[in-house]
Amino acid sequence: MSRRAAAAAGPGDPLKSGRRVRYIRDEIVPSAPRMVLGNALCARRTAIGLKQEDVARLLGASVSKVSRIETGQHQFKEQDLARFFVIYQVTDPLEQAQLRELAQVANQQPWWQPWSGVAQKHLQAVVSFEDMAQRIRVYEPLQLPGLLQTEGYARAMIAGGSADVHQRQALVDLRMERQQRFRSAGEDKKLICVLDEGSLKRRYGTPQVMHQQLEHLIGLAENPRYLIRIAEQDRYDLPVHLGSTTIWEFSARILPDIAYAEVFDGGLIFQDEEQVDKRKKAFDRLRGASLSPQGTVRRLKHLASSGYYR
Template identity: 70%
Template sequence: MGQELAGADAPGGGGAKSSRRVRYLRDEPVPSAQRMVVGDALRVRREQLGMKQEEVARLLGRSTSKVSRIESGQHQFKEEDLARFFAIYLVTDPEEQSQLRELAKQANQMPWWQPWAGVTQRHLQAVVSFEDMAQRIRSYEPQHLPGLLQTEEYARALIASGGGDARQREALVTFRMERQMRFQRAEKKLICVVDEGALMRGYGTPRIMRQQLEHLLELADSPRYLIRIAEQGRYNVPVHIGSITIWDFSARILPTIAYQEVFDGGLVFQDEAQVDDRARAFDRLREASLSPQRSVQRLRDLLKRTGR
């Protein structure tokens, strides 16, 4: 099920409501990032021309709901539909047409995660599509380490704690390792705040946690991974923002998007004011956390405590 919810109060927003909507992802057809790019570009064109969805639907000979689904990235694009949009919106630049056609083609192709579609939740598949296109990822997880930082054995122990049969659990581990491999191959950057409580909350065995801490120390040597630790014993660290991921894209692809996972799905924020509020909240948490150098030292201290 996918829903658009009235804008929720943003952190520090004084209770003001957003005029845009928040997308709740659960088990709807995955609104891939590529489809959202094309849909958002078409929506911007329509609004620039001062046209309503109803008017566009009439010119297309389609329903208003279909125009809405196309703009929100929930509908596959057909070449003939794109050509008619171009004509209605006066998109005459060959380069712009070519870029949108290529993105629509990519969106209609079978994604790399299709072999895992039977064991992964659909909102997670949408997350992966954003992750694939993002140039930079900002992340905070209060309960456990983010998936892009996990060793295979830590991931296996964490996934096992959530239940499910052995085959499904092992498939999810393989899926998580594939995500990591694709991230490592790409020229992307991860800025991550790690909650110290997540480091002290063990999964598996002491040996698995030692290996995980060693892995974090290795990643911290790379300029592509910026890891800072939110101290557990320090007062007034603003960890109340909860689990959050912020995807930063190249300027010509998509505006920054924020994502917050909930119990049975996820909330996607695209409204500029709501995204800015969450980005500022994340940056406050990052600044209140240990510096990268002190975070490395804390990891070494924790590694010593686990013993050999």
């Protein structure tokens, strides 16, 4: 997204009002670029004092359509945007151009489209937010986060699911592509991880796969873009009740921070500011109580040299 389009998304925060938890399983996936456009339109609607019901009446559409547009669940059409210009009194040519650019970006086919037939809906949402976020905080108690996995580890973990052989390889390829795109992003994009020591000791694949995974983590820990700490398994006082959590933070205030929790057959997206803030604080407490970066590397090297996976 261009800097001009990001600025058009503005400081508007439509997600402040009302609690919002979205369960994603089979429904239309919210897209981060579409949410940026919806965020901008919602901010404009709020600024001129209109409710969604008012906009729906003026559009001759349902309230649910207006809501889906503002939450990034609706494909945007050029004629819709022209009507919004009239209703929202957007007469400045520059502002119109900025919103058109946001709409153009929102309607582009995402790079992961070739995998849409095998990737579950909640995974597509994860990739969308992950792609646009500037900082990603992750705690996974059961397995390593996808952005840290070696290909061998990913293949062994995905093999335990319900996908067939061809789907498994496609999902592995998608995971590797996600990692490549993260590596090629700007230096300001960071991954902040707390690894549960139990997940490091849970074996996926052969001993060789696990050893390679540990060596991979040791290498990543030397990269300033990967901030990795281990929550020790034998510490009874660690605040691990947070559970599986990902928090996406976006630059230029294009979107409010979003939290995510994966469940067995889908995912929960948290957009309410208070709920997200609680998860951020819980994550920071866990991170602060975990091993230091130096202690984390020492623990990884100990696991790699101890023959634990033989």
